[in-house]
């Protein structure tokens with residue numbers, strides 16, 4: 001997944017480079033800076049002392065020494081002073097300059113902490129927005145895997161409107177399911193005592209909004225090309241069906257459907273997989289193997305990138321052997337977003353992250 005949020009200690013990240021939220025002296029400090037120096041060993045401070053410090057928004061690189069990461073990129077975030085002193089621009093510079101430095105050193109994977117969001121006092125929710133926005137923009141024209149490592153509590157994510165709307169929706173879904181189960185139990189016990197009341201309840205249950213939305217089986221195909229009768233009969237003796245031709249044309253698989261949808265949007269492959277937060281390698285596998293079975297988060301990522309309706313998403317999921325169910329929070333969150341035409345993959349991922357669900361894009365094993 002090109003951009004991924006993870007819960008971890010950044011000193012444990014096995015990436016090409018980790019980024020340090022340092023101060024302008026580059027001579028160590030508390031927070032993530034202290035943790036990185038402790039884990040890297042005294043050689044890191046020795047090298048840092050030769051660098052002549054670093055200005056706010058800029059970045060410098062050293063070796064990683066005893067860390068699992070090959071390099072440490074030291075950047076200096078702005079101190080929050082209320083937001084009127086160019087803090088946002090300077091914080092964006094930290095991410096941009098660190099990423100550019102990583103690319104110049106041939107790094108393919110980089111992990112960032114939430115720069116400035118600790119001792120330097122930048123409001124965490126806004127610091128996260130700057131990080132996500134700057135990283136995703138950079139990834140529009142660079143092939144790189146970037147981790148945003150969130151450490152400790154992440155309750156600040158729950159202040160966002162999308163999170164609050166989804167939380168309310170999840171509560172509603174669970175309440176509906178609970179009410180329905182209770183009503184069904186009441187109906188069971190009524191049936192023996194008062195058949196008329198039980199029948200009335202039956203009626204009410206039938207009129208209630210169906211709570212299963214796993215109804216992809218009833219949906220017509222995603223406008224797949226229909227089998228051509230002439231091709232089916234071609235080359236057959238005595239008009240017997242040509243089963244090879246029939247089987248070749250009967251069902252459009254996930255990979256064919258995806259490529260067709262990309263063409264219909266007039267997009268290049270890269271435009272699509274970048275929007276879907278899917279890396280190039282995985283996309284090549286999907287493109288070259290018509291029988292490729294992606295993971296559910298990967299299918300949903302493409303659905304969001306292609307701005308499919310909920311109905312079409314179900315059809316695409318079905319082609320990969322999946323359905324949405326109301327017993328899974330992941331599914332409920334995806335359903336909510338598609339139903340409300342929310343196609344900002346990073347905003348959706350923030351919600352999924354807070355619920356500890358898999359994120360949209362290509363993950364391990366997808």
Ligand code: AR6
Nearest residue numbers: 009010021023029030031032033113116117118119120151
């Ligand atoms: N892994 C990942 N993230 C961490 C870790 C860790 N091991 N430890 C803390 N964080 P801060 P700043 C998070 O204060 O605000 C230093 O003294 C933390 O929860 O480390 O840029 C420097 O020398 C927070 O979200 O950095 C500077 O003087 C984020 O990292 C000053 O602090 C940044 O918190 C820099 O302040």
